[in-house]
Amino acid sequence: MPKDPHSDLPAGPRHVAIIMxxxxxxxxxxxxxxxxGHHAGAKRVxxxxxxxxDYGVKYLTIFAFSTENWKRTQVEVAGLMSLFRRYISKEARALDEEGVRVRFIGDRVRLDPKLIKLMDNLEELTKTNEKVHLTIALNYGGRDEVARATKRLAQDVADGKLRPEDVDEETLPKYLDTQVLPDPDLVIRTSGEARISNFLLWQSAYSEYxxxxxxxxxxxxxxxxxLCQGFGNRDRRFGAVKI
Structure with a gap:
């Protein structure tokens, strides 16, 4: 049997998140x-x-549109929303055939109903796929996500479903948009900017950047x-000290 060319490589990230x-x-x-440029970027996805x-990445999360992006010009926002609708319609079948499961995170309230329907349909179409889990953050902001999660948690406490003394750092993630996903191992930001821009604030506490x-x-x-190979060479201690 021929040797796997990747067998000697260090373990890469299982979950990669990208600020595009x-x-x-x-x-x-x-x-x-x-x-x-946005159309060119969509093709790159x-x-x-x-x-x-090929690199052992099971989960990929991409930052498509933030809660702050509404501040851009009306022309650019409208163009982006049109691009999202077109991308979902065009890529749905290919994503499904390639075994990609698609999820969307973020607050959908402000989105166009036609776009929401396309998002729902794509999630339903790909829900049994397992090859790659693609999560698209659309109208997403880390602080907004935590605020929405906290409201749901507080409501469960008020309704008697959860005791205040039982709330700890393991509780809140169950209310986040990403509750079924592992935390990202590696977060990549392109374009030379060195900030996280309100992306996966809770989840990336121990991510490599x-x-x-x-x-x-x-x-x-x-x-x-x-970048995945470089990740495998890092010494990740999660606050501990190796003896």
Whole structure:
């Protein structure tokens, strides 16, 4: 039997989360409108999703639209919402055929009903898939997520379903949007910015971070592989000291 070429590699991250930044700057550098960059970035998602199994990545979470992105121009926001609808409609069958399970996290209240229906349909279509778990953060903010989770938790306490003394750090995650997902092992932010922008605040408490200069439309499967391999070489102690 031929030797597995990956057998000697260090263990990579099981869950990778990506802040896909730099679409607008990528487009402007080419003299094009910002939405041109967002369309280029959407195409890049497919390549990254397809590459995940090659690097042992079972869970991929991408930051598509934040609660703060509503502050952008009406033209850009409308264009992004149209892009999301188009992407879901176009990619649904391929994602299902490739064994990708899709979930969406974030507050759906402000989203267009047509978009919400597409999101619901894609989640239903792919719900039995296991090859890669793709989570798309749409109208998502870490603080907003924690606030919504806390409200639900407080309501359960008020209704007598949960005792105040039983609330600990293991309780709140059960109310988060990501309750069925493992915490991310590795968080990547593209475009040279070194901040987390309100992304997975609770879940990434012990994540490793990579801030890279590559603009998202230029990010490749090979770069994902390099970052995953680098992750495997890190010494993760979670607050402990090895003796």
């Amino acid at each position: 930044d730099g679409n607008g700057r990528w487009a402007q550098a080419r003299g094009r409108p910002r939405l041109f 497919r390549e990254v999703v397809e590459a995940c199994p 990579e801030f890279i200069d590559t603009l998202w439309p230029d990010f490749t499967a090979e770069e994902l592989g390099r």
